[in-house]
Amino acid sequence: MKICVEEEKCQGHNRCFVVAPLLFELDDYGYAHEVDGGVVPPEQEENARLAVANCPEKAIVILEE
Amino acid sequence: MTTEARRDVDSERDWATDYDIFDPAYVRDPYPIWDELREKCPVAHTEHWGASWMPTKYADLFAIAQDIQHFSSREILVAPIELPPGAEDQPFYGVKAPPISSDPPEHTWSRKLLLPHFSIKAVTPFEEETRELCRSLIDKFIDNGRADAAVDYAQQIPPRVIASMLGVPEEMADTFTGWVRDLLEIGLQKPEVRGPARMALLEFLNEQINDRRQNPRDDLISRLLEAEVDGEPVPHMHLLGTCLLIVVAGIDTTWSSIGSALWHLAQHPEDRQKLIDEPELMPNAVEELLRAYSPVTMARVMNEDYEYGGCPMKTDDRVLMNFPAANRDPEKFEDPDRVVLERKHNPHIAFGVGIHRCAGSNLARMEMRISIEEWLRRIPDYRLEDPSAVTWAGGQVRGPRQLAVVFP
Numbered sequence: 001m002k003i004c005v006e007e008e009k010c011q012g013h014n015r016c017f018v019v020a021p022l023l024f025e026l027d028d029y030g031y032a033h034e035v036d037g038g039v040v041p042p043e044q045e046e047n048a049r050l051a052v053a054n055c056p057e058k059a060i061v062i063l064e065e
Numbered sequence: 066m067t068t069e070a071r072r073d074v075d076s077e078r079d080w081a082t083d084y085d086i087f088d089p090a091y092v093r094d095p096y097p098i099w100d101e102l103r104e105k106c107p108v109a110h111t112e113h114w115g116a117s118w119m120p121t122k123y124a125d126l127f128a129i130a131q132d133i134q135h136f137s138s139r140e141i142l143v144a145p146i147e148l149p150p151g152a153e154d155q156p157f158y159g160v161k162a163p164p165i166s167s168d169p170p171e172h173t174w175s176r177k178l179l180l181p182h183f184s185i186k187a188v189t190p191f192e193e194e195t196r197e198l199c200r201s202l203i204d205k206f207i208d209n210g211r212a213d214a215a216v217d218y219a220q221q222i223p224p225r226v227i228a229s230m231l232g233v234p235e236e237m238a239d240t241f242t243g244w245v246r247d248l249l250e251i252g253l254q255k256p257e258v259r260g261p262a263r264m265a266l267l268e269f270l271n272e273q274i275n276d277r278r279q280n281p282r283d284d285l286i287s288r289l290l291e292a293e294v295d296g297e298p299v300p301h302m303h304l305l306g307t308c309l310l311i312v313v314a315g316i317d318t319t320w321s322s323i324g325s326a327l328w329h330l331a332q333h334p335e336d337r338q339k340l341i342d343e344p345e346l347m348p349n350a351v352e353e354l355l356r357a358y359s360p361v362t363m364a365r366v367m368n369e370d371y372e373y374g375g376c377p378m379k380t381d382d383r384v385l386m387n388f389p390a391a392n393r394d395p396e397k398f399e400d401p402d403r404v405v406l407e408r409k410h411n412p413h414i415a416f417g418v419g420i421h422r423c424a425g426s427n428l429a430r431m432e433m434r435i436s437i438e439e440w441l442r443r444i445p446d447y448r449l450e451d452p453s454a455v456t457w458a459g460g461q462v463r464g465p466r467q468l469a470v471v472f473p
Contacts, residue, residue: 011418013422014426018348026184026185029184030180030185053410054352054410056413057418
């Protein structure tokens with residue numbers, strides 16, 4: 001699975017970071033960025049889906065299942 | 066209580082064309098009203114309080130919040146403020162509350178100024194003192210077997226945390242609370258209360274900012290003074306407005322959320338038990354309580370004539386951003402009126418959505434989590450003393466204001 005944060009949509013709610021801290025990092029302003037080029041280890045796939053489902057801005061997309 | 070409120074809802078008022086967000090029935094129990102509106106007229110209209118439109122569906126709130134071209138944040142209060150004659154000659158006339166009261170481009174740099182100071186990393190150092198504060202508040206009433214969870218607890222927490230962040234004396238906390246209530250709770254309907262409170266708060270903050278210019282310290286005001294925008298220091302009146310925002314937005318909002326959470330838990334022993342047995346559930350539970358009891362309704366005003374959802378909105382018309390109603394929309398949330406602490410899919414917009422997402426959301430979450438944890442640690446079993454005696458504030462910010470509880 002591969003994910004990506006659409007930077008122009010992220011408003012720094014930090015919901016993704018809380019549910020999937022291994023998949024995202026926050027910059028000084030609180031905006032989220034995917035780590036490791038967005039590659040999701042198999043055991044983190046459920047957390048990735050939770051991050052997508054809980055983002056109020058719909059800013060996280062799944063690029064590859 | 067719900068039955069009584071439903072009877073009020075069925076009264077004369079046509080909520081679709083004549084809503085009044087200060088109607089006691091609405092303040093006490095707005096949920097059936099929102100359900101009715103979402104079904105019948107998802108963007109309602111009223112002539113009360115300066116006339117406004119009010120969307121109640123999640124999809125509409127989302128779309129409007131994202132459309133900053135048509136919907137401006139130059140006015141954000143749910144009711145217009147009447148200025149007394151000669152107001153423009155008063156000091157601090159025109160001081161707003163950036164970035165919440167700004168549109169881009171001012172909004173962009175103004176928000177950037179604030180965000181680093183409210184990140185998860187920035188608020189975490191305040192956790193321990195918040196915990197200590199909660200413990201000391203509980204110490205004062207634990208032996209009485211009863212307390213007012215709003216007045217003696219929830220209300221006491223945010224103003225002290227904000228005072229500590231700003232670096233002003235903790236003794237100011239009660240004064241802050243009084244000013245903020247006069248500004249947002251009482252003052253929206255009574256300009257004669259609002260004006261003096263606003264002036265007193267601005268005078269105080271102005272003195273504090275001037276003091277930090279001379280004597281910089283390790284606090285938020287000093288750090289904001291160090292900031293530069295395009296190589297220039299931030300204008301004094303802008304900083305003053307930002308400090309005003311920090312106080313006004315950070316106090317009764319969070320205390321309302323803490324109060325609503327304790328009100329819910331007082332009536333749901335099974336949820337209390339869950340949080341005691343599974344403390345790791347707390348961050349998720351806080352999101353669910355925020356969704357179910359979202360305190361804040363903001364406003365936008367129209368930049369131009371524009372038809373939205375079949376509604377002919379005119380330039381300067383007010384639109385009430387009913388985020389609390391969006392968060393109870395059954396089209397978005399399964400079983401929305403049920404509090405499900407382990408809810409997995411919860412993209413709530415209690416902190417708004419779009420460029421004006423609450424800058425203090427991490428601070429609010431931290432205060433909610435710590436205050437609920439500490440309450441349940443000391444008072445795992447409690448109930449409302451008299452459910453009908455609970456009073457609520459509403460309008461811009463909804464939350465319990467009298468919340469007597471008893472515990473063994």
